[in-house]
Amino acid sequence: xxxxxxxxxxxxxxxxxxxxxxxxxxxxxxxxxxxxxxxxxxxxxxxxxxxxxxxxxxxxxxxxxxxxxxxxxxxxxxxxxxxxxxxxxxxxxxxxxxxxxxxxxxxxxxxxxxxxxxxxxxxxxxxxxxxxxxxxxxxxxxxxxxxxxxxxxxxxxxxxxxxxxxxxxxxxxxxxxxxxxxxxxxxxxxxxxxxxxxxxxxxxxxxxxxxxxx
Amino acid sequence: xxxxxxxxxxxxxxxxxxxxxxxxxxxxxxxxxxxxxxxxxxxxxxxxxxxxxxxxxxxxxxxxxxxxxxxxxxxxxxxxxxxxxxxxxxxxxxxxxxxxxxxxxxxxxxxxxxxxxxxxxxxxxxxxxxxxxxxxxxxxxxxxxxxxxxxxxxxxxxxxxxxxxxxxxxxxxxxxxxxxxxxxxxxxxxxxxxxxxxxxxxxxxxxxxxxxxx
DNA sequence: AGGCAATTCATACAAACGTTTGAATGAACA
DNA sequence: TGTTCATTCAAACGTTTGTATGAATTGCCT
Numbered sequence: 001x002x003x004x005x006x007x008x009x010x011x012x013x014x015x016x017x018x019x020x021x022x023x024x025x026x027x028x029x030x031x032x033x034x035x036x037x038x039x040x041x042x043x044x045x046x047x048x049x050x051x052x053x054x055x056x057x058x059x060x061x062x063x064x065x066x067x068x069x070x071x072x073x074x075x076x077x078x079x080x081x082x083x084x085x086x087x088x089x090x091x092x093x094x095x096x097x098x099x100x101x102x103x104x105x106x107x108x109x110x111x112x113x114x115x116x117x118x119x120x121x122x123x124x125x126x127x128x129x130x131x132x133x134x135x136x137x138x139x140x141x142x143x144x145x146x147x148x149x150x151x152x153x154x155x156x157x158x159x160x161x162x163x164x165x166x167x168x169x170x171x172x173x174x175x176x177x178x179x180x181x182x183x184x185x186x187x188x189x190x191x192x193x194x195x196x197x198x199x200x201x202x203x204x205x206x207x208x209x210x211x212x213x214x
Numbered sequence: 215x216x217x218x219x220x221x222x223x224x225x226x227x228x229x230x231x232x233x234x235x236x237x238x239x240x241x242x243x244x245x246x247x248x249x250x251x252x253x254x255x256x257x258x259x260x261x262x263x264x265x266x267x268x269x270x271x272x273x274x275x276x277x278x279x280x281x282x283x284x285x286x287x288x289x290x291x292x293x294x295x296x297x298x299x300x301x302x303x304x305x306x307x308x309x310x311x312x313x314x315x316x317x318x319x320x321x322x323x324x325x326x327x328x329x330x331x332x333x334x335x336x337x338x339x340x341x342x343x344x345x346x347x348x349x350x351x352x353x354x355x356x357x358x359x360x361x362x363x364x365x366x367x368x369x370x371x372x373x374x375x376x377x378x379x380x381x382x383x384x385x386x387x388x389x390x391x392x393x394x395x396x397x398x399x400x401x402x403x404x405x406x407x408x409x410x411x412x413x414x415x416x417x418x419x420x421x422x423x424x425x426x427x428x
Numbered sequence: 429a430g431g432c433a434a435t436t437c438a439t440a441c442a443a444a445c446g447t448t449t450g451a452a453t454g455a456a457c458a
Numbered sequence: 459t460g461t462t463c464a465t466t467c468a469a470a471c472g473t474t475t476g477t478a479t480g481a482a483t484t485g486c487c488t
Contacts, residue, residue, distance in 0.1 A: 017465085033334055035249035039446060049467055054447060056465095112333045118387050119326045119333070120247055123394060132388075133395050153419070159412040162392055163381060170380030173332050174346075178376055180337060181347050198373040205367070206420035231435085253476060263437055268477060270435095 018056045020046040026067045030109035033116055034064055065127070068117075071110050072131050078103045079135050089146030090208055094200040096139070097164060101196035104172035111172045136161045143207070153209045160207060167199045232270045234260040240281045244323035247330055248278055279341070282331075285324050286345050292317045293349050303360030304422055308414040310353070311378060315410035318386035325386045350375045357421070367423045374421060381413045 024046035028037040039060050043050050057063040082096040104111045114131075117124035124132070139161035146152030178184065179191055186194075238260035242251040253274050257264050271277040296310040318325045328345075331338035338346070353375035360366030392398065393405055400408075 031334075033247060033249060033330075035247060036334070038444075040444085049465095050446095051448080051467075052465090060446065115329050115333045115387070118391060119329045120245075120250070122390065124391055129391070129395050132391065136392070136396060155415075156408070156412060158392075158396060158398070159409060160416070162385065162388060162409075163413065163416045166380055166384030166388070167377060170384050171376065173329070174376060174380070176336065177332060177338055177343070177346065178350070178372075181343050182350060182372060184372070194370070195373060195376075198370060199377065201369070202374070202377045202420045206416045208419075252474080254474085263435095264439095264476095265437075265478085266435090274476065 017046070017048045017052055021048060021052060021056060021063065022067060022070060025063050026071055026109050029064060029067055030071070030112040030116075033120075034060075065125075068113060068125055068127050071107075071113055072127055074103070074107070075100075075110060075131060076134065079138060083138050083142060088151055089142050089149070090151055090204050093139070093142055093146075093164065093207065094204045096142075097167060097203045098196045098200040100165075100168035101171050101199045102192065104168050105175055105192040105195070108172060108175075111169050115169065115173060132165075135165060139164055146207070151209055152207050163206065164203050167203060171195055171199055231260070231262045231266055235262060235266060235270060235277065236281060236284055239277050240285055240323050243278060243281055244285075244326040244330075247334075248274075279339075282327060282339055282341050285321075285327055286341055288317070288321070289314075289324060289345060290348065293352060297352050297356060302365055303356050303363070304365055304418050307353070307356055307360075307378065307421065308418045310356075311381060311417045312410045312414040314379075314382035315385050315413050316406065318382050319389055319406040319410070322386060322389075325383050329383065329387060346379075349379060353378055360421070365423055366421050377420065378417050381417060385409055385413055 021042065025037070025042050028042055028045065039053050040050060042063070043052055046052075053060060053063050057066055078099055079096060082099045083092060085092055085095055087095070114124070114128055117128045123129065136158065140157045143152055143157040143160050147154060147157065175192060175195065176188070179186070179188065184191060235256065239251070239256050242256055242259065253267050254264060256277070257266055260266075267274060267277050271280055292313055293310060296313045297306060299306055299309055301309070328338070328342055331342045337343065350372065354371045357366055357371040357374050361368060361371065389406060389409065390402070393400070393402065398405060
Protein backbone atom coordinates (compact mmCIF):
# COMPACT_ATOMS: atom_id res chain seq x y z
CA UNK A 1 0.00 0.00 0.00
CA UNK A 2 0.95 3.67 0.07
CA UNK A 3 1.58 3.70 -3.67
CA UNK A 4 2.68 7.21 -4.65
CA UNK A 5 -0.63 8.03 -6.26
CA UNK A 6 -3.28 10.66 -5.85
CA UNK A 7 -3.29 12.36 -2.46
CA UNK A 8 -0.56 10.24 -0.94
CA UNK A 9 2.62 12.08 -1.79
CA UNK A 10 5.39 11.40 0.75
CA UNK A 11 4.76 13.51 3.84
CA UNK A 12 7.08 16.48 3.91
CA UNK A 13 8.63 17.15 7.30
CA UNK A 14 6.30 19.01 9.61
CA UNK A 15 3.37 17.74 7.64
CA UNK A 16 3.73 14.58 9.69
CA UNK A 17 2.94 16.31 12.99
CA UNK A 18 0.24 18.33 11.25
CA UNK A 19 -1.48 15.14 10.18
CA UNK A 20 -0.99 13.51 13.57
CA UNK A 21 -2.65 16.50 15.18
CA UNK A 22 -5.56 16.30 12.77
CA UNK A 23 -6.12 12.60 13.35
CA UNK A 24 -5.79 12.79 17.12
CA UNK A 25 -7.96 15.87 17.38
CA UNK A 26 -10.67 14.25 15.27
CA UNK A 27 -10.95 11.43 17.77
CA UNK A 28 -10.81 13.58 20.88
CA UNK A 29 -13.11 16.36 19.65
CA UNK A 30 -15.73 13.86 18.53
CA UNK A 31 -15.54 11.94 21.79
CA UNK A 32 -15.31 14.75 24.30
CA UNK A 33 -16.46 17.84 22.43
CA UNK A 34 -14.60 21.09 21.81
CA UNK A 35 -14.68 22.40 25.37
CA UNK A 36 -13.97 18.97 26.84
CA UNK A 37 -10.77 18.58 24.85
CA UNK A 38 -7.67 20.51 25.94
CA UNK A 39 -4.83 21.45 23.65
CA UNK A 40 -2.54 19.60 26.01
CA UNK A 41 -4.55 16.40 25.68
CA UNK A 42 -4.35 16.62 21.90
CA UNK A 43 -0.65 17.36 21.64
CA UNK A 44 0.31 14.73 24.21
CA UNK A 45 -1.75 12.04 22.49
CA UNK A 46 -0.29 13.05 19.14
CA UNK A 47 3.26 13.05 20.48
CA UNK A 48 3.71 16.68 19.57
CA UNK A 49 4.77 19.77 21.44
CA UNK A 50 2.19 21.97 23.17
CA UNK A 51 2.92 24.85 20.83
CA UNK A 52 2.38 22.76 17.71
CA UNK A 53 -1.34 23.53 17.52
CA UNK A 54 -0.78 27.27 17.47
CA UNK A 55 2.05 26.89 14.98
CA UNK A 56 0.20 24.71 12.46
CA UNK A 57 -3.38 25.90 12.84
CA UNK A 58 -3.17 29.31 14.45
CA UNK A 59 -5.37 28.37 17.36
CA UNK A 60 -7.43 25.60 18.92
CA UNK A 61 -10.43 26.84 16.95
CA UNK A 62 -8.41 26.71 13.77
CA UNK A 63 -7.61 23.07 14.44
CA UNK A 64 -11.26 22.36 15.16
CA UNK A 65 -12.35 23.87 11.86
CA UNK A 66 -9.75 21.86 9.99
CA UNK A 67 -10.97 18.68 11.68
CA UNK A 68 -14.57 19.53 10.86
CA UNK A 69 -13.84 20.09 7.19
CA UNK A 70 -11.73 16.95 6.97
CA UNK A 71 -14.36 14.81 8.65
CA UNK A 72 -17.33 16.19 6.73
CA UNK A 73 -15.90 15.87 3.26
CA UNK A 74 -16.42 12.11 2.78
CA UNK A 75 -20.13 12.51 3.61
CA UNK A 76 -20.75 14.59 0.52
CA UNK A 77 -19.35 11.96 -1.81
CA UNK A 78 -21.07 9.08 -0.06
CA UNK A 79 -24.46 10.68 -0.66
CA UNK A 80 -23.62 11.94 -4.12
CA UNK A 81 -22.39 8.53 -5.21
CA UNK A 82 -25.42 6.68 -3.87
CA UNK A 83 -27.77 9.15 -5.51
CA UNK A 84 -26.00 8.86 -8.84
CA UNK A 85 -26.71 5.12 -9.17
CA UNK A 86 -29.34 3.97 -11.62
CA UNK A 87 -32.72 2.68 -10.57
CA UNK A 88 -36.10 4.04 -9.54
CA UNK A 89 -36.12 7.04 -7.23
CA UNK A 90 -37.31 4.82 -4.39
CA UNK A 91 -34.58 2.26 -4.84
CA UNK A 92 -31.99 4.98 -5.00
CA UNK A 93 -33.35 6.52 -1.80
CA UNK A 94 -33.06 3.15 -0.12
CA UNK A 95 -29.46 2.91 -1.19
CA UNK A 96 -28.66 6.42 0.06
CA UNK A 97 -30.07 5.64 3.48
CA UNK A 98 -28.31 2.31 3.71
CA UNK A 99 -24.92 3.63 2.71
CA UNK A 100 -25.24 6.58 5.06
CA UNK A 101 -26.00 4.33 8.00
CA UNK A 102 -23.02 2.14 7.14
CA UNK A 103 -20.63 5.02 6.59
CA UNK A 104 -21.67 6.88 9.73
CA UNK A 105 -21.65 3.69 11.75
CA UNK A 106 -18.08 2.98 10.66
CA UNK A 107 -16.98 6.60 11.12
CA UNK A 108 -18.84 7.63 14.26
CA UNK A 109 -16.79 10.78 14.61
CA UNK A 110 -18.70 12.20 11.72
CA UNK A 111 -22.26 12.17 13.12
CA UNK A 112 -20.91 12.91 16.58
CA UNK A 113 -19.34 16.17 15.47
CA UNK A 114 -22.38 17.12 13.41
CA UNK A 115 -24.78 16.50 16.27
CA UNK A 116 -22.50 18.31 18.71
CA UNK A 117 -22.81 21.26 16.39
CA UNK A 118 -26.58 20.94 16.23
CA UNK A 119 -27.03 20.59 19.98
CA UNK A 120 -24.42 23.14 20.93
CA UNK A 121 -25.35 26.35 19.27
CA UNK A 122 -28.41 27.96 17.69
CA UNK A 123 -26.90 27.49 14.26
CA UNK A 124 -24.27 24.91 13.31
CA UNK A 125 -20.91 25.73 11.76
CA UNK A 126 -21.15 26.99 8.15
CA UNK A 127 -19.46 23.82 6.92
CA UNK A 128 -22.19 21.74 8.56
CA UNK A 129 -24.89 24.05 7.22
CA UNK A 130 -23.55 23.71 3.72
CA UNK A 131 -23.45 19.91 3.97
CA UNK A 132 -27.00 19.77 5.32
CA UNK A 133 -28.27 22.04 2.59
CA UNK A 134 -26.71 20.13 -0.28
CA UNK A 135 -27.84 16.78 1.10
CA UNK A 136 -31.37 17.96 1.71
CA UNK A 137 -31.59 19.45 -1.76
CA UNK A 138 -30.36 16.30 -3.46
CA UNK A 139 -32.82 14.17 -1.55
CA UNK A 140 -35.62 16.62 -2.23
CA UNK A 141 -34.98 16.42 -5.96
CA UNK A 142 -35.00 12.65 -5.84
CA UNK A 143 -38.26 12.61 -3.89
CA UNK A 144 -39.95 15.00 -6.27
CA UNK A 145 -38.83 12.89 -9.19
CA UNK A 146 -40.62 9.95 -7.61
CA UNK A 147 -43.70 12.02 -6.89
CA UNK A 148 -43.81 13.13 -10.51
CA UNK A 149 -43.93 9.56 -11.80
CA UNK A 150 -46.36 8.49 -9.07
CA UNK A 151 -44.08 6.03 -7.30
CA UNK A 152 -43.74 8.20 -4.20
CA UNK A 153 -46.78 9.42 -2.29
CA UNK A 154 -47.59 13.13 -2.16
CA UNK A 155 -46.30 15.20 0.71
CA UNK A 156 -43.82 17.93 1.64
CA UNK A 157 -40.57 16.82 0.02
CA UNK A 158 -38.45 18.88 2.42
CA UNK A 159 -39.91 17.24 5.50
CA UNK A 160 -39.57 13.86 3.84
CA UNK A 161 -35.91 14.56 3.17
CA UNK A 162 -35.38 15.59 6.80
CA UNK A 163 -36.97 12.34 7.94
CA UNK A 164 -34.66 10.38 5.68
CA UNK A 165 -31.56 12.08 7.04
CA UNK A 166 -32.69 11.73 10.62
CA UNK A 167 -32.41 7.97 10.46
CA UNK A 168 -28.72 7.53 9.65
CA UNK A 169 -27.67 10.33 11.98
CA UNK A 170 -29.60 9.01 14.94
CA UNK A 171 -29.03 5.32 14.27
CA UNK A 172 -25.27 5.58 14.09
CA UNK A 173 -25.25 7.48 17.37
CA UNK A 174 -27.49 5.15 19.34
CA UNK A 175 -26.07 1.96 17.85
CA UNK A 176 -23.78 1.12 20.72
CA UNK A 177 -26.00 2.43 23.56
CA UNK A 178 -29.00 0.49 22.23
CA UNK A 179 -26.96 -2.64 21.86
CA UNK A 180 -25.80 -2.33 25.45
CA UNK A 181 -29.05 -1.14 27.03
CA UNK A 182 -31.28 -3.67 25.27
CA UNK A 183 -28.82 -6.54 25.71
CA UNK A 184 -28.44 -7.24 22.01
CA UNK A 185 -26.25 -10.31 21.73
CA UNK A 186 -24.75 -9.75 18.32
CA UNK A 187 -21.53 -8.72 16.67
CA UNK A 188 -21.41 -4.95 16.35
CA UNK A 189 -20.69 -4.88 12.63
CA UNK A 190 -23.46 -7.40 12.04
CA UNK A 191 -25.87 -5.31 14.08
CA UNK A 192 -24.84 -2.30 12.01
CA UNK A 193 -25.53 -4.12 8.76
CA UNK A 194 -28.93 -5.20 10.00
CA UNK A 195 -29.65 -1.64 11.10
CA UNK A 196 -28.69 -0.30 7.69
CA UNK A 197 -31.02 -2.72 5.91
CA UNK A 198 -33.79 -1.91 8.32
CA UNK A 199 -33.38 1.84 7.94
CA UNK A 200 -33.46 1.56 4.16
CA UNK A 201 -36.65 -0.49 4.18
CA UNK A 202 -38.22 1.76 6.79
CA UNK A 203 -37.55 4.77 4.56
CA UNK A 204 -38.84 3.15 1.39
CA UNK A 205 -42.04 1.95 3.05
CA UNK A 206 -42.65 5.40 4.48
CA UNK A 207 -42.42 7.06 1.10
CA UNK A 208 -43.87 4.59 -1.42
CA UNK A 209 -47.22 5.40 -2.97
CA UNK A 210 -50.00 3.11 -1.71
CA UNK A 211 -50.73 0.33 -4.18
CA UNK A 212 -47.26 0.54 -5.73
CA UNK A 213 -46.50 2.06 -9.11
CA UNK A 214 -49.48 3.32 -11.14
CA UNK B 215 -52.18 31.60 39.17
CA UNK B 216 -49.93 29.73 41.60
CA UNK B 217 -52.89 28.25 43.40
CA UNK B 218 -51.60 26.29 46.37
CA UNK B 219 -52.26 22.93 44.78
CA UNK B 220 -50.25 19.85 44.04
CA UNK B 221 -46.52 20.39 43.84
CA UNK B 222 -46.66 24.13 44.29
CA UNK B 223 -46.31 24.66 48.00
CA UNK B 224 -44.93 28.09 48.81
CA UNK B 225 -41.18 28.06 48.24
CA UNK B 226 -39.35 27.88 51.54
CA UNK B 227 -36.42 30.24 51.78
CA UNK B 228 -33.35 28.86 50.11
CA UNK B 229 -35.51 26.68 47.95
CA UNK B 230 -36.02 29.78 45.84
CA UNK B 231 -32.34 30.03 44.87
CA UNK B 232 -32.20 26.27 44.51
CA UNK B 233 -34.96 26.41 41.93
CA UNK B 234 -33.44 29.42 40.21
CA UNK B 235 -30.17 27.52 39.89
CA UNK B 236 -31.97 24.50 38.43
CA UNK B 237 -33.86 26.57 35.87
CA UNK B 238 -30.88 28.63 34.81
CA UNK B 239 -28.57 25.65 34.65
CA UNK B 240 -31.05 23.73 32.52
CA UNK B 241 -30.93 26.47 29.90
CA UNK B 242 -27.17 26.95 29.97
CA UNK B 243 -26.21 23.28 30.10
CA UNK B 244 -28.51 22.44 27.20
CA UNK B 245 -27.26 25.36 25.14
CA UNK B 246 -23.54 25.21 25.83
CA UNK B 247 -22.96 21.75 27.25
CA UNK B 248 -21.46 20.77 30.60
CA UNK B 249 -17.89 21.82 29.87
CA UNK B 250 -18.98 25.00 28.11
CA UNK B 251 -20.93 26.23 31.11
CA UNK B 252 -19.07 27.68 34.09
CA UNK B 253 -20.39 27.76 37.61
CA UNK B 254 -19.92 31.51 37.53
CA UNK B 255 -22.08 31.86 34.44
CA UNK B 256 -24.86 29.89 36.13
CA UNK B 257 -24.80 31.69 39.45
CA UNK B 258 -24.59 35.13 37.87
CA UNK B 259 -27.49 34.44 35.52
CA UNK B 260 -29.50 33.04 38.42
CA UNK B 261 -28.70 36.01 40.64
CA UNK B 262 -27.12 33.76 43.23
CA UNK B 263 -23.78 33.66 44.96
CA UNK B 264 -20.89 31.70 43.49
CA UNK B 265 -20.89 29.30 46.41
CA UNK B 266 -24.59 28.51 46.05
CA UNK B 267 -23.97 25.60 43.68
CA UNK B 268 -21.65 23.82 46.09
CA UNK B 269 -23.99 24.52 48.97
CA UNK B 270 -27.19 23.27 47.36
CA UNK B 271 -25.92 20.52 45.06
CA UNK B 272 -22.50 19.59 46.41
CA UNK B 273 -20.73 20.23 43.13
CA UNK B 274 -21.19 21.27 39.52
CA UNK B 275 -21.72 17.63 38.60
CA UNK B 276 -24.37 17.34 41.29
CA UNK B 277 -26.24 20.25 39.76
CA UNK B 278 -25.93 18.70 36.31
CA UNK B 279 -27.42 15.42 37.48
CA UNK B 280 -30.29 17.25 39.15
CA UNK B 281 -30.96 19.15 35.93
CA UNK B 282 -30.84 15.95 33.91
CA UNK B 283 -33.32 14.18 36.14
CA UNK B 284 -35.61 17.20 36.24
CA UNK B 285 -35.56 17.63 32.47
CA UNK B 286 -36.00 13.97 31.61
CA UNK B 287 -38.95 13.26 33.86
CA UNK B 288 -41.68 14.85 31.70
CA UNK B 289 -40.61 12.70 28.74
CA UNK B 290 -41.63 9.51 30.49
CA UNK B 291 -45.15 10.72 31.11
CA UNK B 292 -45.56 12.18 27.64
CA UNK B 293 -44.84 8.81 26.08
CA UNK B 294 -46.73 6.84 28.69
CA UNK B 295 -49.81 9.02 28.27
CA UNK B 296 -49.81 8.85 24.49
CA UNK B 297 -49.38 5.08 24.57
CA UNK B 298 -52.23 4.68 27.05
CA UNK B 299 -54.81 6.20 24.70
CA UNK B 300 -57.31 3.93 23.00
CA UNK B 301 -57.16 3.06 19.35
CA UNK B 302 -55.35 0.67 17.05
CA UNK B 303 -51.65 0.11 17.71
CA UNK B 304 -50.82 2.09 14.58
CA UNK B 305 -52.92 5.07 15.53
CA UNK B 306 -51.43 5.09 19.00
CA UNK B 307 -47.94 4.97 17.52
CA UNK B 308 -48.80 7.95 15.39
CA UNK B 309 -49.95 9.83 18.44
CA UNK B 310 -46.81 8.96 20.38
CA UNK B 311 -44.60 10.27 17.60
CA UNK B 312 -46.63 13.42 17.15
CA UNK B 313 -46.72 14.31 20.83
CA UNK B 314 -43.00 13.61 21.21
CA UNK B 315 -42.16 15.95 18.36
CA UNK B 316 -44.35 18.65 19.85
CA UNK B 317 -43.06 18.22 23.37
CA UNK B 318 -39.41 18.12 22.35
CA UNK B 319 -39.90 21.00 19.96
CA UNK B 320 -41.35 23.10 22.74
CA UNK B 321 -38.76 21.98 25.28
CA UNK B 322 -35.60 21.81 23.19
CA UNK B 323 -33.43 21.51 26.28
CA UNK B 324 -34.65 17.96 26.62
CA UNK B 325 -33.40 16.44 23.34
CA UNK B 326 -30.33 18.68 23.46
CA UNK B 327 -29.19 17.24 26.77
CA UNK B 328 -30.02 13.70 25.68
CA UNK B 329 -28.08 14.01 22.45
CA UNK B 330 -25.17 15.68 24.22
CA UNK B 331 -25.06 12.59 26.37
CA UNK B 332 -25.21 10.29 23.37
CA UNK B 333 -22.53 12.14 21.42
CA UNK B 334 -20.30 12.85 24.38
CA UNK B 335 -19.49 9.55 25.97
CA UNK B 336 -19.50 5.86 25.04
CA UNK B 337 -22.54 5.32 27.23
CA UNK B 338 -25.02 7.98 28.29
CA UNK B 339 -25.87 8.83 31.89
CA UNK B 340 -27.83 6.10 33.70
CA UNK B 341 -30.89 8.36 33.83
CA UNK B 342 -30.81 8.65 30.04
CA UNK B 343 -30.24 4.92 29.65
CA UNK B 344 -33.22 4.16 31.83
CA UNK B 345 -35.44 6.53 29.86
CA UNK B 346 -34.32 5.06 26.54
CA UNK B 347 -34.91 1.53 27.75
CA UNK B 348 -38.40 2.15 29.06
CA UNK B 349 -39.44 4.07 25.94
CA UNK B 350 -38.04 1.44 23.60
CA UNK B 351 -39.75 -1.33 25.50
CA UNK B 352 -43.13 0.38 25.48
CA UNK B 353 -42.90 1.03 21.77
CA UNK B 354 -41.73 -2.51 21.13
CA UNK B 355 -44.76 -3.90 22.94
CA UNK B 356 -47.06 -1.67 20.92
CA UNK B 357 -45.44 -2.73 17.65
CA UNK B 358 -45.65 -6.41 18.49
CA UNK B 359 -49.30 -5.98 19.36
CA UNK B 360 -49.89 -4.61 15.87
CA UNK B 361 -47.84 -7.38 14.29
CA UNK B 362 -49.93 -9.94 16.13
CA UNK B 363 -53.18 -8.64 14.70
CA UNK B 364 -51.66 -8.17 11.24
CA UNK B 365 -51.97 -4.39 11.07
CA UNK B 366 -48.21 -3.83 11.29
CA UNK B 367 -45.82 -5.48 8.85
CA UNK B 368 -43.32 -8.06 10.08
CA UNK B 369 -39.84 -6.97 11.07
CA UNK B 370 -37.52 -6.47 14.04
CA UNK B 371 -39.63 -4.62 16.57
CA UNK B 372 -36.57 -3.21 18.35
CA UNK B 373 -35.17 -1.62 15.23
CA UNK B 374 -38.61 -0.30 14.38
CA UNK B 375 -38.86 1.28 17.81
CA UNK B 376 -35.44 2.88 17.37
CA UNK B 377 -36.56 4.33 14.05
CA UNK B 378 -39.67 5.75 15.68
CA UNK B 379 -37.68 7.45 18.43
CA UNK B 380 -35.09 8.78 16.03
CA UNK B 381 -37.63 11.03 14.36
CA UNK B 382 -38.70 13.23 17.29
CA UNK B 383 -35.18 13.48 18.65
CA UNK B 384 -33.65 14.54 15.38
CA UNK B 385 -36.54 16.68 14.17
CA UNK B 386 -36.69 18.82 17.26
CA UNK B 387 -32.96 19.43 17.02
CA UNK B 388 -32.82 20.36 13.36
CA UNK B 389 -36.06 22.33 13.37
CA UNK B 390 -34.48 25.74 13.59
CA UNK B 391 -31.39 25.04 11.48
CA UNK B 392 -33.48 23.55 8.68
CA UNK B 393 -35.86 26.47 8.77
CA UNK B 394 -32.96 28.86 8.47
CA UNK B 395 -30.83 26.93 5.99
CA UNK B 396 -33.67 26.05 3.64
CA UNK B 397 -35.28 29.50 3.88
CA UNK B 398 -38.58 28.24 5.21
CA UNK B 399 -40.87 31.26 5.41
CA UNK B 400 -43.20 30.13 8.15
CA UNK B 401 -43.98 30.76 11.79
CA UNK B 402 -41.83 28.48 13.94
CA UNK B 403 -44.70 27.00 15.93
CA UNK B 404 -46.62 26.38 12.74
CA UNK B 405 -43.59 24.69 11.20
CA UNK B 406 -43.32 22.56 14.32
CA UNK B 407 -46.96 21.50 14.07
CA UNK B 408 -46.51 20.58 10.44
CA UNK B 409 -43.37 18.65 11.30
CA UNK B 410 -45.20 16.73 14.02
CA UNK B 411 -48.00 15.73 11.65
CA UNK B 412 -45.49 14.74 9.02
CA UNK B 413 -43.42 12.65 11.42
CA UNK B 414 -46.52 10.82 12.64
CA UNK B 415 -47.65 9.98 9.13
CA UNK B 416 -44.12 9.02 8.08
CA UNK B 417 -43.95 6.58 10.99
CA UNK B 418 -47.37 5.06 10.36
CA UNK B 419 -46.70 4.56 6.64
CA UNK B 420 -43.38 2.94 7.41
CA UNK B 421 -44.94 0.39 9.72
CA UNK B 422 -48.37 -0.42 8.28
CA UNK B 423 -48.89 -3.79 6.70
CA UNK B 424 -49.26 -3.58 2.90
CA UNK B 425 -52.91 -3.71 1.84
CA UNK B 426 -54.13 -2.44 5.19
CA UNK B 427 -55.76 -4.59 7.87
CA UNK B 428 -56.43 -8.21 6.92
C1' DA C 429 -35.70 40.10 72.99
C1' DG C 430 -32.42 36.33 72.42
C1' DG C 431 -30.50 32.26 70.53
C1' DC C 432 -30.28 28.97 66.77
C1' DA C 433 -29.88 26.81 62.46
C1' DA C 434 -30.04 27.65 57.61
C1' DT C 435 -28.47 30.34 54.05
C1' DT C 436 -25.79 33.94 51.74
C1' DC C 437 -21.72 36.39 50.99
C1' DA C 438 -16.84 38.13 49.75
C1' DT C 439 -12.62 36.26 49.31
C1' DA C 440 -8.94 32.99 48.58
C1' DC C 441 -6.80 28.83 46.59
C1' DA C 442 -4.51 25.66 43.61
C1' DA C 443 -5.06 23.66 39.23
C1' DA C 444 -5.85 23.83 34.36
C1' DC C 445 -6.60 26.54 30.47
C1' DG C 446 -5.00 28.74 25.53
C1' DT C 447 -1.42 31.32 23.90
C1' DT C 448 3.31 33.56 23.56
C1' DT C 449 8.19 33.66 23.56
C1' DG C 450 12.91 33.01 22.30
C1' DA C 451 16.25 29.71 22.03
C1' DA C 452 17.52 24.97 20.05
C1' DT C 453 17.35 21.81 16.17
C1' DG C 454 17.31 20.02 11.71
C1' DA C 455 17.56 19.54 6.78
C1' DA C 456 18.39 22.01 2.26
C1' DC C 457 21.13 24.99 -0.59
C1' DA C 458 25.15 27.54 -2.05
C1' DT D 459 31.52 24.62 5.28
C1' DG D 460 28.52 28.27 6.26
C1' DT D 461 23.82 30.20 5.89
C1' DT D 462 19.02 30.04 5.89
C1' DC D 463 14.55 28.81 6.92
C1' DA D 464 11.00 25.87 8.73
C1' DT D 465 9.97 23.32 12.65
C1' DT D 466 10.33 21.83 17.50
C1' DC D 467 11.01 22.67 22.17
C1' DA D 468 10.82 24.05 27.37
C1' DA D 469 9.29 27.57 29.94
C1' DA D 470 6.40 31.19 31.24
C1' DC D 471 2.28 34.39 30.75
C1' DG D 472 -2.20 36.04 32.41
C1' DT D 473 -7.06 34.12 32.78
C1' DT D 474 -10.44 31.26 34.05
C1' DT D 475 -11.74 27.15 36.18
C1' DG D 476 -14.22 24.44 40.41
C1' DT D 477 -14.13 24.37 45.16
C1' DA D 478 -13.21 25.76 50.18
C1' DT D 479 -13.45 28.94 54.03
C1' DG D 480 -15.12 31.72 57.69
C1' DA D 481 -17.58 35.63 58.65
C1' DA D 482 -22.16 38.04 57.83
C1' DT D 483 -27.09 37.74 57.38
C1' DT D 484 -31.70 35.93 57.58
C1' DG D 485 -36.02 33.99 59.34
C1' DC D 486 -37.97 31.25 63.07
C1' DC D 487 -38.90 29.45 67.68
C1' DT D 488 -39.07 30.07 72.71
